[in-house]
Amino acid sequence: MILKARYRGGHGGGLPLDLIGHFIAPYLIRPKGEISMDSHRCNLCGKCQMLCRRHAIYINRKRRIWTIYPNRCDLCLNCVSHCPKKALDVSK
Numbered sequence: 001m002i003l004k005a006r007y008r009g010g011h012g013g014g015l016p017l018d019l020i021g022h023f024i025a026p027y028l029i030r031p032k033g034e035i036s037m038d039s040h041r042c043n044l045c046g047k048c049q050m051l052c053r054r055h056a057i058y059i060n061r062k063r064r065i066w067t068i069y070p071n072r073c074d075l076c077l078n079c080v081s082h083c084p085k086k087a088l089d090v091s092k
């Protein structure tokens with residue numbers, strides 16, 4: 001089955017008390033670029049989802065969908081540097 005990568009806008013859940021981190025801060029300090037995933041390399045191991053402290057990556061193994069919420073991502077590159085398949089990169 002083909003693996004799908006989704007790049008979602010908006011927030012899509014999370015803690016109400018984290019409003020500043022999710023909504024306000026990204027507009028003040030907007031990082032340049034977005035995380036992109038190479039679906040030919042990714043094996044949906046889940047490491048990026050587990051390591052992301054901003055909960056910006058969600059993986060549905062059953063449906064084989066890898067999703068990123070760019071508005072939550074602060075481009076710390078933790079996921080990029082730890083992906084065992086080197087499937088993640090930053091696109092400008």
Ligand code: SF4
Binds near residue numbers: 037042044049082086
């Ligand atoms: S860590 Fe890499 S291989 Fe694993 S799910 Fe994330 S993108 Fe895919």
Ligand code: SF4
Binds near residue numbers: 035080
């Ligand atoms: S760069 Fe950092 S914040 Fe963005 S998805 Fe990866 S681990 Fe999460």
